[in-house]
Amino acid sequence: MHVLVFRHVEFEHLGLIAPALENAGVSYEYVDLFEAPDASIRLDSFDGVISMGGPMSANDDLPFIERELELLRAAVSRQMPVLGVCLGSQMIAKALGARVYKNPVKEIGWAPVHWMRDAQNDPLFRGRAGSDVVFHWHGETFDLPPHATWLASSRRCKNQAFRVGSNVYGLQFHLEVTPAMVENWMVQTVNRRDVAELHDSIDPTLHARDLRDLAYSVFGRWALLVGARQYAVARP
Numbered sequence: 001m002h003v004l005v006f007r008h009v010e011f012e013h014l015g016l017i018a019p020a021l022e023n024a025g026v027s028y029e030y031v032d033l034f035e036a037p038d039a040s041i042r043l044d045s046f047d048g049v050i051s052m053g054g055p056m057s058a059n060d061d062l063p064f065i066e067r068e069l070e071l072l073r074a075a076v077s078r079q080m081p082v083l084g085v086c087l088g089s090q091m092i093a094k095a096l097g098a099r100v101y102k103n104p105v106k107e108i109g110w111a112p113v114h115w116m117r118d119a120q121n122d123p124l125f126r127g128r129a130g131s132d133v134v135f136h137w138h139g140e141t142f143d144l145p146p147h148a149t150w151l152a153s154s155r156r157c158k159n160q161a162f163r164v165g166s167n168v169y170g171l172q173f174h175l176e177v178t179p180a181m182v183e184n185w186m187v188q189t190v191n192r193r194d195v196a197e198l199h200d201s202i203d204p205t206l207h208a209r210d211l212r213d214l215a216y217s218v219f220g221r222w223a224l225l226v227g228a229r230q231y232a233v234a235r236p
Contacts, residue, residue: 086174
């Protein structure tokens with residue numbers, strides 16, 4: 001089993017997604033379209049697609065953005081498991097016809113997401129109720145794509161997670177981060193303005209243990225979707 005990972009900057013990588021995939025026997029391959037927008041990609045070589053975060057916008061008029069949107073639409077039409085994180089969730093929403101726009105406020109740091117009723121029976125989030133504290137870093141948001149199931153919300157951003165069909169997921173928040181990743185993001189040149197606008201400092205370790213447990217559960221379950229899809233394709 002092998003998944004394609006769209007990375008938009010090198011420092012926003014799989015993080016905790018990687019060990020969850022590896023534990024399920026799923027390998028992965030990064031493709032950095034921002035460096036090579038014309039790179040040859042054969043979706044039939046992969047069993048799933050992940051789109052990671054980044055400081056740019058899904059609305060930017062950039063060749064690699066347009067290319068990725070096309071590939072995401074193709075992956076969804078092939079009924080591949082697709083997962084988007086932060087910018088990746090916005091990319092999926094836009095690829096499926098929804099609007100991406102500035103959120104009323106930037107949401108950066110640790111804050112709760114509240115699970116909607118449909119999350120309790122969702123393949124990835126089943127059993128979640130109430131709220132969990134997760135990590136955020138975004139200034140834009142999205143409308144839910146047509147026929148999407150709304151899974152999570154927060155006080156500062158209404159649409160935090162959605163599912164389309166049985167295998168396409170968008171997560172506005174960051175379950176994948178480790179303390180080292182958060183520390184690294186805070187010193188990146190492209191993030192300096194965001195950091196300067198913060199009213200309080202961020203403790204990268206504050207909720208890291210609970211986040212890790214949630215991440216392994218959610219991403220492990222997503223890896224099972226990849227395995228189920230491979231089995232369905234291979235079955236005579």
